[in-house]
Amino acid sequence: TFDTYQSQSNPKWLMGLEGVVIFRDGFFMTVFLPLYALPQQAEQQLKDQTNFRQSVPMLVRLLADQNSVIRRRAIKSLGLIGPEAKDAVPELTQILRDVEKEIRDIAFQALAAIGSEAKQAVPALIQALKDQDSDIRINAISTLREIGPAARQAVPFLIQALEDQDEVVRIDAAEILEEIGAEAKQAVPALIQLLDDESLVVRVNAIEALGDIGAEAKQAVPMLTQALEDKFSAIRDSAEVALRQISSEDKK
Numbered sequence: 001t002f003d004t005y006q007s008q009s010n011p012k013w014l015m016g017l018e019g020v021v022i023f024r025d026g027f028f029m030t031v032f033l034p035l036y037a038l039p040q041q042a043e044q045q046l047k048d049q050t051n052f053r054q055s056v057p058m059l060v061r062l063l064a065d066q067n068s069v070i071r072r073r074a075i076k077s078l079g080l081i082g083p084e085a086k087d088a089v090p091e092l093t094q095i096l097r098d099v100e101k102e103i104r105d106i107a108f109q110a111l112a113a114i115g116s117e118a119k120q121a122v123p124a125l126i127q128a129l130k131d132q133d134s135d136i137r138i139n140a141i142s143t144l145r146e147i148g149p150a151a152r153q154a155v156p157f158l159i160q161a162l163e164d165q166d167e168v169v170r171i172d173a174a175e176i177l178e179e180i181g182a183e184a185k186q187a188v189p190a191l192i193q194l195l196d197d198e199s200l201v202v203r204v205n206a207i208e209a210l211g212d213i214g215a216e217a218k219q220a221v222p223m224l225t226q227a228l229e230d231k232f233s234a235i236r237d238s239a240e241v242a243l244r245q246i247s248s249e250d251k252k
Contacts, residue, residue, distance in 0.1 A: 059078050078092065148180075159186065188220060
């Protein structure tokens with residue numbers, strides 16, 4: 001039972017192992033495996049043979065365990081389950097405010113692994129974008145990136161993130177806006193400003209985002225036309241594609 005498991009947990013024994021809680025033939029079992037040591041094929045086989053979704057409620061209960069090692073293993077297991085762990089999103093969202101940095105970090109990772117099914121975490125991730133800690137901002141933007149178009153409500157805050165001092169945040173913000181596409185049209189002026197960014201990757205991502213926004217980004221055409229003469233081939237190639245996308249959408 002859960003109570004027996006909790007009272008008999010041994011942090012020393014758990015250390016260095018990945019915890020996976022599963023149900024088999026109506027019985028609850030906890031399996032701790034050194035997944036990092038498994039070949040990729042064997043790990044995939046383990047996942048395929050286990051009905052992970054049934055384990056989500058028990059893993060959610062373990063998120064409240066007083067043993068931080070158990071909480072970390074439960075969060076990681078939810079991340080392994082991925083989109084089918086969507087019922088754990090509210091609890092994982094609460095953990096984003098945990099005082100322990102490692103637990104916060106893996107909660108971000110778990111939400112990212114759940115992907116678009118974690119869209120209800122977007123308001124909390126928007127708040128995290130405003131944090132003074134750059135690591136939290138990076139985790140928040142990376143998680144929003146994995147949530148993808150479902151994060152469209154974050155567009156105004158993603159526009160602000162385009163000005164972040166951290167290059168990773170600017171890169172990911174542009175990529176999310178690219179995935180959102182035409183619904184991110186209000187980001188066009190800020191994306192145009194990024195065409196002068198010191199980072200080549202940021203500039204390329206900004207161009208690609210403008211292309212995916214399409215006809216709504218036609219005000220960027222003069223700058224994209226200039227970019228066709230850029231010394232970097234990545235900029236020239238991206239600008240050429242973006243101009244075709246904008247022109248194509250404008251004719252529809």
